[in-house]
Amino acid sequence: MIAPWAPAGGTDTPPGGVRIPFPTVDEVSRHCLSDDEPESVHIEVHLPGRLDPARLRTAFRRALLTHSRVLVREVPGRRHRRSFEWELTGEPDSDPVGLGGRGPDALAAARARALSACPPLTLSPPLRLEVVEMDGGTGAPGPSAAGEASQTGTVLLLTMHHTALDAPSGLRLLATTAEQYGGVDPVPVTGRVRPGRPGPAPRGTGRAVRTRPVRVAPDSRPEPVRARAVGNGMLQTDLPVPRRVTRDGDHSPWTVNDQLLVAASLMVTRWNVSRGRPAGSVRITMPVDDRPRGTEMPMGNGTRLVEVAMTPEDPHDTDLLLGERPDLAAVARLLRTTARRTHALKSAQGAPLGAGASLLTAPLLPVGIRGVLTRGARRVAAPWMSTALVTNIGRVPYTLDFGDAGRATAVWFSAPARMPRGLSVAAASTGGRLHVTLRWSRALLDDAAGADLVGLFAASLSTTSFTSAGANAPGAGPGAATGEVDATAADAEATPARDHAPGPGGPYHRDTHHPDPTPGGARSAQDHHKRPS
Numbered sequence: 001m002i003a004p005w006a007p008a009g010g011t012d013t014p015p016g017g018v019r020i021p022f023p024t025v026d027e028v029s030r031h032c033l034s035d036d037e038p039e040s041v042h043i044e045v046h047l048p049g050r051l052d053p054a055r056l057r058t059a060f061r062r063a064l065l066t067h068s069r070v071l072v073r074e075v076p077g078r079r080h081r082r083s084f085e086w087e088l089t090g091e092p093d094s095d096p097v098g099l100g101g102r103g104p105d106a107l108a109a110a111r112a113r114a115l116s117a118c119p120p121l122t123l124s125p126p127l128r129l130e131v132v133e134m135d136g137g138t139g140a141p142g143p144s145a146a147g148e149a150s151q152t153g154t155v156l157l158l159t160m161h162h163t164a165l166d167a168p169s170g171l172r173l174l175a176t177t178a179e180q181y182g183g184v185d186p187v188p189v190t191g192r193v194r195p196g197r198p199g200p201a202p203r204g205t206g207r208a209v210r211t212r213p214v215r216v217a218p219d220s221r222p223e224p225v226r227a228r229a230v231g232n233g234m235l236q237t238d239l240p241v242p243r244r245v246t247r248d249g250d251h252s253p254w255t256v257n258d259q260l261l262v263a264a265s266l267m268v269t270r271w272n273v274s275r276g277r278p279a280g281s282v283r284i285t286m287p288v289d290d291r292p293r294g295t296e297m298p299m300g301n302g303t304r305l306v307e308v309a310m311t312p313e314d315p316h317d318t319d320l321l322l323g324e325r326p327d328l329a330a331v332a333r334l335l336r337t338t339a340r341r342t343h344a345l346k347s348a349q350g351a352p353l354g355a356g357a358s359l360l361t362a363p364l365l366p367v368g369i370r371g372v373l374t375r376g377a378r379r380v381a382a383p384w385m386s387t388a389l390v391t392n393i394g395r396v397p398y399t400l401d402f403g404d405a406g407r408a409t410a411v412w413f414s415a416p417a418r419m420p421r422g423l424s425v426a427a428a429s430t431g432g433r434l435h436v437t438l439r440w441s442r443a444l445l446d447d448a449a450g451a452d453l454v455g456l457f458a459a460s461l462s463t464t465s466f467t468s469a470g471a472n473a474p475g476a477g478p479g480a481a482t483g484e485v486d487a488t489a490a491d492a493e494a495t496p497a498r499d500h501a502p503g504p505g506g507p508y509h510r511d512t513h514h515p516d517p518t519p520g521g522a523r524s525a526q527d528h529h530k531r532p533s
Contacts, residue, residue: 001309016089017087017088017090017138018086018087019086019087019088020077020085020086020087021074021083021084021085021086021090021454022083022084022085022086022361022364022427023300023301023352024033024137024352024353024358024361025301025352025353025357026084026086026163026164026300026301026355027083027084027361027367027370027374028353028357028360028361028374029162029163029301030074030121030163030371030377031323031370031371031374032374032375032378032418034418035296036231036415036429036443037227037231037232037417037418037419037441037443038115038116038117038229038231038232038416039118039157039161039162039163039231039416039418040112040114040115040117040118040119040160040161040162041159041160041162041166041170041413042159042160042413042414043156043157043160043167043170043171043174043411043412043413044107044111044112044155044411044412045155045156045400045408045410046153046154046155046408046409046410046412047153047154047155047156047405047406048152048153048405048406048407048409049132049153049154049402049404049405049406049408050153050154050405051131051156051402051405052089053099053131055181056097056131056177056181057095057097058180059155059177059178059180060096060097060129060177062098062175062176062177062180062266063174063176063177064173064181065236066176066237066295067169067172067173067176067181067295067297067299067300068088068090069088069094069299069300069527070125070127070128070169070173070299071088071089071090071124071125072086072087072088072089072124072164073086073089073093073121073122073123073124073126073192074086074087074121074228075087075123076122078366079366079367079368080366080367080417081366081367082363082366082367082369083363083367086164087124087215088314089124090122091124092125092427093124093325093352094123094213096119096125096127096129097128097129097131098128098129098130098131098217099130099131100155100157100432101130101132101133102117102132102133102134102135103135104135106132106133106134107132107134107155107157107201107516109459110130110155110157110480111129111134111157111234111394114157114159114160114255114414115231115232115233115234115414116157116160116441117159118468119159119161119476120161121161121163121164123265123466124212125164125235126160126163126164126165127158127159127161127165128158128159128162128171129156129157129158130156130157130158130159131154131155131156132155132156132157133153134152134153134154135152135156135422135453138514141253144353145209153279153406154405156174158173160344162301162409162415162416163301163368164301165299165300165301165412166300166302166303167391167392167393167415167426168289168291168293168297168302168303169297169299169300169301169302170413171295171393171396171398171411171413172295172297172299172398173299173451174398174400175189175398175399175400176295177397178398178400178401181402181405182401182402182403183288183403184401185209185416186294186295187398187399188283189292189293189294189397189398196412201496211280211281212383213223213279213280213281213282213383213384213386213387214268214269214272214279214280214282214387215270215387215420215422216268216271216387216388216421216422216423216444216445217271217272217275217276217277218275218444218445218447218465219444219449220449220521221446222395226442226443227443228287229371229441229442229446230442230443231441231442232416232417232439232440232441232442233439233442233445233446233447233450234414234437234438234439234440234450235437235447235450236412236435236436236437237435237436237438237440237453237454237457237458238396238410238433238434238435238436239433239434239436239443239458240432240434240463240465241256241429241432241434242256242259242434242461242462242464242465243465244256244259249354252335253336253339253341253381254335254338254339255334255339256394256429257286257341257342257392257394257432258335258338258416259335259461259464259465260335260390260392260425260427260461261284261286261308261310261338261342261390262310262331262335262460262464263310263457263460263461263464264284264388264425264457264460265284265310265334265464266321266391266456266460266463267284267453267457267460268316268387268388268423269282269321269322269454270322270460271378271442271453271456272315273322279293279318279322280326281308281309281310281311282309282388283307283308283310283386283387284307284310284313284386284387284388284389284390285305285306285308285386285390285421286302286305286306286307286308286342286345286390286391286392287303287304287305287306287391288304288306288313288346289346291448293397295399299390301352303352304350304352304353304457305353305354306345306346306348306350307386308338308341308342308345309341309345310332310334310338311383312330312337313332313333313337314330314333317330317333317334321334321481326463327372328463330346331463332462335464341481346520356377357527360373360374360377361374363436366481367371376494382420383420385420385490386421387421387423388421388423388424388425389415389417389421389423389424389425390424390425390426390427391415391424391425391427392426392427392428393411393413393426393427393428393429394428394429395429395430396411396428396429396430400406409431410430410431410435411428411430411435412426412428412435412437413426413428413437414426414437414439415439416439417439417441419438419441419443419444421443422440422441422443422444422445423430423438423439423440423441423445423453424438424439424440425437425438425439425457426439426482434461436454436457438450438454438457440451440453440496467517481527
């Protein structure tokens, strides 16, 4: 069992009682909370060995005290107050560390809790850390294509309330925990390195013509059934990091993040076309994080959100991208266009959620009135909200070495997938592997549809990895058009496409409607080998 919450052994405790007004991101999130779609962020770190419970508890407490900004709770108040406030408590209100169980079903249950039960904002800290001990029967050693842990080992699953904290903050907290657990000094960590490009940042981010973005097509369930669905579904896949070379073998101007954006765009477009929807303008929200990664990293919600238009510059490229075999030259052109747009967005400065959100959260009116206005603005702007969210931590910058328990073999995380967007893609790289999590609103997709999207994403990402021969690039064959998982994935059979549906993204014209070939009712997620969370 986990030992009782114990003193940190001499760690200085910062004084509590300091109050901090909610930043813009926190306030907008607070106004729009819904019990049907919890605003949770989850991170899981897979370790090959076992952890000592008492040492872990002490190490986590020391990490909380090191990053005392995490030790906050919402100050209660009336609706006519001018702002929400965080109170720094200096000490946890309760023990945030618990035993998540042991055995083959323990991790699935912990993931389900992460998606359905947010830590309360009224208790400090607004997070919980669950220790899941894997005890055989969970699949082959090492993470599988469905995100399963090895047969033995430990999974640390951190669930945070996104109103208070984001994924980079949680990862930094776990890195400090690992340092405290292993008894090593903090390792200097460099900040995120932006790929250098000569000259000033290019102009143009794809916003010249503001068209209404397409929505992800819903599954085949009747609308009343989808309307009653609550919560999020989630599925994880382990993929090779895509290569960044052009068809001629030269080093590419795009980044892995650009490849993820293009893959998500192709995934959505090919899925929509397979559901009888015309292709349209895909816009993707992307967090940009410029904070330092060391122990001095500001904790909280520190990213700013930007939107990337994924429309090809040449309209004819849309048909080439949707062909049975995606045209690799068209994919390369879209990658170059995306790289220019993301570089401009990363170089620009702006408010975290834009000028409109800053105005809505200005303390000119009581928070009750601001909440009504914010929710109303969200409903009005819903048709113009981006198609999906893609968040990429990149290569995990921390060793996450827990001493005798070993170093992390995989790091997964997920972001909320609230409607009307309803879909998020999260990626992190560890040990040369790309760990991708798709999370969706159950009001939009069922588990079988989510599994199909995972297969489509894997195939789409493979098309962005070129060899000098071009035609031999992964995903260039028919398998990429049918949504099959890349054969180099750890478990290529984790998410097969539906046998009775046409290949998503088949040779359809982008503006032609096609009937939905899927019979009423979706297949059970059991048909996809690995059940999503």
